Amino acid sequence: MVHTYKEAIDWIHDRLPLGIKPGLKRMEWFMEQLGHPERRVKAVHIAGTNGKGSTVCYLRHILQEAGYSVGTFTSPYVEQFNERISVNGKPIRDEEIVELVQIIKPLAEELEKTELGAPTEFEVITAMMFYYFGKMNIQDMVIIETGLGGRFDSTNVVYPILSIITNIGYDHMNILGDTLESIAFEKAGIVKSGVPVITGIEQSEALQVVSEKANSLKAKTYVIGRDFILTNHSATETGERFSVETPFALYRDITTTMFGTHQVKNAALAVMAADYLRTYYSFIIEEEHIRDGVGKAKWIGRFESLSDNPLIIIDGAHNEAGIRSVIDTVQTHYPDKDVHVLFAALSDKPLEKMVQPLADIAETITFTSFPFPRAATAEQLAALCEHKAKACEDNWQRWIKEKQINYKDTDLFLVTGSLYFISEVRKFLKK
Incomplete structure (x- = not known):
């Protein structure tokens, strides 16, 4: 039995050599054994090649400014392991990691004896996250970042209220495929029936793949440059200034301290997501919450x-x-x-x-x-x-x-x- 934080972290990291095992069977087994905590999580699910973490950060800050308590699941960590599972930007406590491992470890050992085989490090951490936000510390919203791809990603057992696909580029091609279309197909795997999709994809061939998947599942899509528009972007000494027009509102002269055109696009995705939650899910989000949230967002390790x-x-x-x-x-x-x-x-x-x-x-x-x-x-x-x-x-x-x-x-x-x-x-x- 694990008793200390070091023992808990060592056990998790000892699973790294198991590598990546695409597929959801082990996660579905975990969720069944845990009483389906993922069904109690109100979530926004985010996939994409780049910009997932920054988009999580922007949306979290907007929701926090509006007074909501927000859980996040991100990877990899930059400062400490615990930050992968956070509440309002604060990593969960060491004792909570120990408690979660004490719950998950016996199940992982039981799973290893089945034909499904041993769970990977990421599957273990994902199971810990769902149990934490589904049973131990339920939040107003949980923003969940995929680890790799989307279709077979461990997080894809969740049924969110909103999906976001940031962008598509060449990465992890040994697993996801070597064309934009094949990579887009994997990312589009997070699209669920009737759940709207907000996307920053700009390549027509990749966007077509996602759009066809969304249409087949009757999932409304909001595409950057078509359904919500970025305008008046300029670089400032401290970051970027820009305006965003969504189908529901116009937000002029928003500022961010995160540098780069790519961060402006990530912020626009978060603004569109917040506007959607406000319009269709009755989240009480005012313009000042969006401005202040984007302005306060910082994502360590990015420029x-x-x-x-x-x-x-x-x-x-x-x-x-x-x-x-x-x-x-x-x-x-x-x-x-x-x-x-x-x-x-x-x-x-x-x-x-x-x-x-x-x-x-x-x-x-x-x-x-x-x-x-x-x-x-x-x-x-x-x-x-x-x-x-x-x-x-x-x-x-x-x-x-x-x-x-x-x-x-x-x-x-x-x-x-x-x-x-x-x-x-x-x-x-x-x-």
């Missing part, structure tokens, strides 16, 4: 400035779309800076399409690695790069310390790549 002198920015750009977004944001907000990149990534990512675009905006680019099963080596990354000032540095801590001493006012140090890497760098810099 986050951790130092002004020198200017150090971290960003978990862990796939091709993420790299394009961080490049666009740097060029928009810091066009006159000399950019020095520190990059680490997982080996199963489309590295060729990530490395060279970064190198193209960099004065110098340094590759490194970190202790993680699928992490690429610095040498593997450097081999993909053509830049006269490229380097390998196994000790990234030393690189950061050196830059904190030797820098010019025109320098911008951009640390980017895997979210797991960014998590380690953030802890180091915070110390």
Whole structure:
């Protein structure tokens, strides 16, 4: 039996080698044994290639400003494991993790003896989340982020009141497929009969897949650029300013401190979602709640400035779309800076399409690695790069310390790549 927080976390992480097992049979078994807690969760379900976490964050803040208590389920974590299951932005307590593992662990061991096999780490955490929000701490709303894909994602046992698909890009292609249509098909798996879908998908071929799935299930779709419109977007010193027109209202000159065009689109999804909840589900959400919620939202590890002198920015750009977004944001907000990149990534990512675009905006680019099963080596990354000032540095801590001493006012140090890497760098810099 698990008695301490460390024992609980160790048991969860010990399941990592089981990898990813697409399918919902084990989750359905869990839910049956637990008395179907997922049926007691009022949820917004969010899938997409990028922007899920930020969209969760924006919508949570809007609902909180309106006075609602909001649970969230996100991944991966940046600061501590507990943040994956949070209430109003506060990670659940260590003791609650222990209590949840004490409930889930015996069931996981029983499940392992069946023909369905042992549950994965993500399945265990998802079961913990549903039990927590369905039985232990019921919320006004729970915003649930998928882990991978959608159709066979562990979270897809939930029947939400609203679904959101942020965008579609090339990621996890070994599991989701290597075309936008196949990836969109997997993401569209979260669409439920009669449950409306809000989406930021902009590629016509991907949007068609989602639209056809939604139409077949009589699920109304709200598409960015068609059903709700972004206008008057401009970059500011502290973030972005924009307006959003939904079918129900016009919100002028909203501001966010999250940088980048992609974050404006994520915010627009959250505004549309809040407006839908207000219009059709009688949530009491005023314009000031939307403005204040978007304005207060912060998502750690996403174009986050951790130092002004020198200017150090971290960003978990862990796939091709993420790299394009961080490049666009740097060029928009810091066009006159000399950019020095520190990059680490997982080996199963489309590295060729990530490395060279970064190198193209960099004065110098340094590759490194970190202790993680699928992490690429610095040498593997450097081999993909053509830049006269490229380097390998196994000790990234030393690189950061050196830059904190030797820098010019025109320098911008951009640390980017895997979210797991960014998590380690953030802890180091915070110390």
